[in-house]
Amino acid sequence: xxxxxxxxxxxxxxxxxxxxxxxxxxxxxxxxxxxxxxxxxxxxxxxxxxxxxxxxxxxxxxxxxxxxxxxxxxxxxxxxxxxxxxxxxxxxxxxxxxxxxxxxxxxxxxxxxxxxxxxxxxxxxxxxxxxxxxxxxxxxxxxxxxxxxxxxxxxxxxxxxxxxxxxxxxxxxxxxxxxxxxxxxxxxxxxxxxxxxxxxxxxxxxxxxxxxxxxxxxxxxxxxxxxxxxxxxxxxxxxxxxxxxxxxxxxxxxxxxxxxxxxxxxxxxxxxxxxxxxxxxxxxxxxxxxxxxxxxxxxxxxxxxxxxxxxxxxxxxxxxxxxxxxxxxxxxxxxxxxxxxxxxxxxxxxxxxxxxxxxxxxxxxxxxxxxxxxxxxxxxxxxxxxxxxxxxxxxxxxxxxxxxxxxxx
Amino acid sequence: xxxxxxxxxxxxxxxxxxxxxxxxxxxxxxxxxxxxxxxxxxxxxxxxxxxxxxxxxxxxxxxxxxxxxxxxxxxxxxxxxxxxxxxxxxxxxxxxxxxxxxxxxxxxxxxxxxxxxxxxxxxxxxxxxxxxxxxxxxxxxxxxxxxxxxxxxxxxxxxxxxxxxxxxxxxxxxxxxxxxxxxxxxxxxxxxxxxxxxxxxxxxxxxxxxxxxxxxxxxxxxxxxxxxxxxxxxxxxxxxxxxxxxxxxxxxxxxxxxxxxxxxxxxxxxxxxxxx
Numbered sequence: 300x301x302x303x304x305x306x307x308x309x310x311x312x313x314x315x316x317x318x319x320x321x322x323x324x325x326x327x328x329x330x331x332x333x334x335x336x337x338x339x340x341x342x343x344x345x346x347x348x349x350x351x352x353x354x355x356x357x358x359x360x361x362x363x364x365x366x367x368x369x370x371x372x373x374x375x376x377x378x379x380x381x382x383x384x385x386x387x388x389x390x391x392x393x394x395x396x397x398x399x400x401x402x403x404x405x406x407x408x409x410x411x412x413x414x415x416x417x418x419x420x421x422x423x424x425x426x427x428x429x430x431x432x433x434x435x436x437x438x439x440x441x442x443x444x445x446x447x448x449x450x451x452x453x454x455x456x457x458x459x460x461x462x463x464x465x466x467x468x469x470x471x472x473x474x475x476x477x478x479x480x481x482x483x484x485x486x487x488x489x490x491x492x493x494x495x496x497x498x499x500x501x502x503x504x505x506x507x508x509x510x511x512x513x514x515x516x517x518x519x520x521x522x523x524x525x526x527x528x529x530x531x532x533x534x535x536x537x538x539x540x541x542x543x544x545x546x547x548x549x550x551x552x553x554x555x556x557x558x559x560x561x562x563x564x565x566x567x568x569x570x571x572x573x574x575x576x577x578x579x580x581x582x583x584x585x586x587x588x589x590x591x592x593x594x595x596x597x598x599x600x601x602x603x604x605x606x607x608x609x610x611x612x613x614x615x616x617x618x619x620x621x622x623x624x625x626x627x628x629x630x631x632x633x634x635x636x637x638x639x640x641x642x643x644x645x646x647x648x649x650x651x652x653x654x655x656x657x658x659x660x661x662x663x664x665x666x667x668x669x670x671x672x673x674x675x676x677x678x679x680x681x682x683x684x685x686x687x688x689x690x691x692x693x694x695x696x697x698x699x700x701x702x703x704x705x706x707x708x
Numbered sequence: 709x710x711x712x713x714x715x716x717x718x719x720x721x722x723x724x725x726x727x728x729x730x731x732x733x734x735x736x737x738x739x740x741x742x743x744x745x746x747x748x749x750x751x752x753x754x755x756x757x758x759x760x761x762x763x764x765x766x767x768x769x770x771x772x773x774x775x776x777x778x779x780x781x782x783x784x785x786x787x788x789x790x791x792x793x794x795x796x797x798x799x800x801x802x803x804x805x806x807x808x809x810x811x812x813x814x815x816x817x818x819x820x821x822x823x824x825x826x827x828x829x830x831x832x833x834x835x836x837x838x839x840x841x842x843x844x845x846x847x848x849x850x851x852x853x854x855x856x857x858x859x860x861x862x863x864x865x866x867x868x869x870x871x872x873x874x875x876x877x878x879x880x881x882x883x884x885x886x887x888x889x890x891x892x893x894x895x896x897x898x899x900x901x902x903x904x905x906x907x908x909x910x911x912x913x914x915x916x917x918x919x920x921x922x923x924x925x926x927x928x929x930x931x932x933x934x935x936x937x938x939x940x941x942x943x944x945x946x947x948x949x950x951x952x953x954x955x956x957x958x959x960x961x962x963x964x965x966x967x968x969x970x971x972x973x974x975x976x977x978x979x980x981x982x983x984x
Binding site: 379380384385386389390393413415416418419429430431432435436437439440443444446447450451454455462465495529530531533534538547548549550575576612615616617618621682683684685686687688689690693696698699701702703704706707 | 766771772773774815817818821825826830831832833834835836837838839840841842844845846848849852856863864875877878879880881882884886887890891893894895896898937940941944949951952953954955956957958959960
């Protein structure tokens with residue numbers, strides 16, 4: 300790691316900072332203030348009036364004294380770095396943070412899960428660029444774990460779901476907004492400005508200044524392919540079927556990010572940290588308790604354009620008799636609010652039924668209901684693939700139903 | 709109601725992994741408009757004689773009612789692309805990829821489904837999108853774990869005495885054996901491992917390019933038509949199919965031994981796996 304001499308750091312701090320667009324909190328002001336200026340008494344009092352953890356510079360002094368590297372300058376020997384100039388809190392401050400203790404017990408995590416690991420998951424790369432102190436790698440691992448567990452559950456529980464609905468369901472369960480909601484439900488609060496002096500239990504990330512645009516790394520890139528197919532999305536982009544691949548967490552080291560992105564990175568990093576520290580059985584239980592317990596009505600995620608044509612092709616593919624729509628009952632045909640109930644039949648068996656205020660509407664709704672009945676097939680009991688990982692008893696395994704795919708028109 | 713019973717039985721009997729075509733026919737008095745009956749239950753229909761059309765599996769033929777009597781579109785430029793129809797050649801490829809007994813790992817329909825791209829037969833015989841989606845999640849997770857466990861330099865630079873050194877802010881991170889190897893995990897590293905140019909030759913070595921069923925844009929220019937992407941889809945789909953039919957343990961082993969090992973990762977045989 301290349302060590303920046305302290306003198307260069309100091310010169311950056313001494314440079315006049317541009318006028319902020321909104322009033323800075325006293326801590327941010329103190330960070331940008333000159334080192335040589337003694338803080339006024341009212342500012343000192345303001346510091347101790349807030350709820351941040353009392354900075355303990357004793358540890359830092361010991362560290363500096365023990366350090367015998369050639370790059371240390373006389374500045375570091377005589378005065379230890381103030382905590383405000385650190386990008387993130389010291390790992391030893393994690394033990395003193397009540398927020399972290401409370402978070403760990405609120406999530407019912409065992410006490411052998413170290414608080415320093417929990418503290419690391421709260422540091423976004425935009426706050427601290429050092430990969431050993433931020434949650435970038437952990438969030439990559441956690442994202443893949445979440446994606447795997449969610450996908451296998453969804454595919455085993457609803458084996459016939461079309462690909463678009465799978466994308467939407469995965470995004471609803473573990474997408475960016477869902478994870479941000481989960482983080483706020485867990486009681487995660489974010490710090491205004493990252494720094495070494497804040498509580499370790501706060502979510503730390505560099506905020507976008509009000510009025511600024513979204514940074515280029517997070518904006519959608521112009522698609523290089525004019526025709527992005529579903530299979531291309533499956534193989535090349537992310538698990539939600541986005542048009543472009545998401546930015547790598549390590550690439551967000553210098554960019555300000557929205558709070559949703561930081562919260563999502565935290566949840567993923569927490570899953571990753573639980574996996575490396577506590578093992579996968581606990582992660583599976585955690586996933587079941589916090590993500591599978593969330594209810595999603597998948598039948599609302601469908602959006603058919605021509606359900607009658609789709610149903611006709613489906614019946615042809617499966618070898619059923621061609622679907623025929625028949626009027627079951629009606630009322631008020633010549634009035635202002637007629638109601639028609641139409642059923643779609645294949646031979647003598649009714650596939651679906653729909654009600655509408657016109658014959659066409661009722662027929663289309665009936666076809667959509669029939670398609671939903673097909674696609675939302677749910678086997679009674681499923682064993683997910685990950686239940687066999689490291690399992691001693693493989694007799695409980697039941698092979699899952701593999702569907703051939705949605706109907707292509 | 710009587711009409712609800714066959715619907716329920718259609719849904720429950722579809723849970724078997726066999727072909728969905730039932731064996732009973734409809735009543736002889738009704739006009740036969742389809743190759744087989746809608747309902748597979750014999751509860752209230754009188755059992756008729758077996759249908760004369762053989763119950764061919766889905767992978768073998770396009771459904772009869774979806775085929776036009778003659779072709780209207782012009783012939784494809786670049787010639788007609790011939791796909792494999794022989795189950796034995798497919799079995800050979802599976803044995804080459806999954807080892808001895810590899811042709812018994814998956815069921816018959818799923819074996820063909822895993823190597824069928826969406827472009828084949830306009831998706832009428834099924835395609836491997838969903839399997840490839842699950843397979844990609846498994847492969848990416850196993851790659852991450854392989855990157856974490858791969859031999860790399862220390863988690864944190866240490867000085868001559870073995871003590872961890874300070875960074876430019878004079879601090880040391882929290883060091884724990886469980887966090888070893890995380891510095892090797894990044895999206896760039898994964899992209900270097902799992903890219904098309906490296907995975908396609910592995911798939912070709914197993915012979916997947918000979919049995920994958922797809923329709924290229926130009927049969928004389930397979931690379932320009934995207935055969936690498938199609939091969940990757942097939943590879944991931946086989947992993948996904950094994951996971952759904954045989955479980956995650958078998959699928960993880962296949963990813964480690966048959967995909968990551970050829971890419972350069974080594975896995976010690978671990979009788980007591982710590983992290984799965």
